Amino acid sequence: MTASLATMISDHLQSPVVAVVLTWVAFEVGRWVQGQCRGSALANPVLIASALIIVLLKSTNVSYDYYMRGAGFIHFLLGPAAVALAVPIYDNLDRIRRSAASILAGITVGATVACAAAIGFTWWLGASPDVVRSIAPKSVTTPIAIGISEQIGGLPSMTVVFVIATGISGAMLLRPLFRSDWGARLGGARHRRWCCRARYRHCADPRDESDSGSFCRVSDRTDRLVHCRPLASRSSLAAVDQLKGQSSGNSGRLVVDYAFPKEHHGHLFDRRSQSPRAHEDDGRARCAGVRPVGPQSANLNQLIGTAARDSVSGTASHRSYLCEIRPAT
């Protein structure tokens, strides 16, 4: 039975539709696994999908070239996708222009140093030239890294894996390396995939990826339970650390801090509203003994700065501190 299934798959794998469906299904499996792992960067859907496909190809004795005859259709779309990157860049042109100096300097220095370090390390430890060429472009976004790798005579497949590995190692190293204020610093050494993730975390509406505001608006658009964690305010970060210390022994990787349920959102700007509940991943624990104001506070109102006031009415801006937001499903 399994043997006949194997021959059946290997017979049809070169037909485009089978390879496309197989790739897509494997990718959806990978996404599902990542969802089960609470979106952990370690459970990268691309890695999971390609591992599944490699196992399948090995067990059915199908060569990569054979598989690529079908899957080449998906691969082809990488070109148009790289071109399509111009649209989000255009959408964010204002923002990019506003912080052009830091972005330009951060990316130039970060990318150059990361690339030089990668080449240096591989050379020093005696890797072969094609590996060195494949690892050099690993700190840029994948479709561009593939182009560079082809250009300088590397192995594009290897570059893809290196880029993903860079994203994963970046996501794991980021927290221990920097305590606060992510932003453009990610740009250089980590690539778009993870910048995109960080952008997603910063934005007000978890479903709206194009909303990449550097301010988190915790206003009427929040119609579902989200976790919100201020990043830029040092006092809020102190509160976050305090909450982490209370809710779990290790303060390392716990992300959840602020949460406001749907029925709460109308009162977010109301000074008299209750302080938000601090939660741990699943079990919700009311955070007792947290002061309403000051560095140890868990008060959502403090997400909103009062430093910038409207010059005419004198009211505080409905914009909050830079936040990390994720849906609390």
Place this chain on the structure above:
Amino acid sequence: VSGRSCITLLVCQAAGEVIHGVTGLPLSGPIIGMVLLLIWLSLRSGPSPELQSLANGLLGYLSLLFVPAAVGIMPLSSLLREQWLPIVVALVGSSIVGMASAALIVQAINRSARAPYDQLALADRFEAEGSSQ
């Protein structure tokens, strides 16, 4: 998805490939195509709704498009097995060095030019209050 937006992307990519072939620029065709599209978008002030939705759709599934290329590691597995040490050291080491240098530079720049919304001013005030108690 409208045909015109598909063609816009493909034309930009094709033009990029042609420019790459003719001038021998050290950039791949799609990257030149991306720059061309960016110029085009700036000239006609923004993408059409169709192009916007096509780009969002395509980029929403961007990681799916890497899978076939990532499977290509299969015939190269022996290379990985032989050279895992330099690869791992280079990946982790260069990430640390790169992120740290980028962070230092950005920090230095931000310190010299403060943002109009000075978010940290309030935080400093709270911190001062907290420490005095």
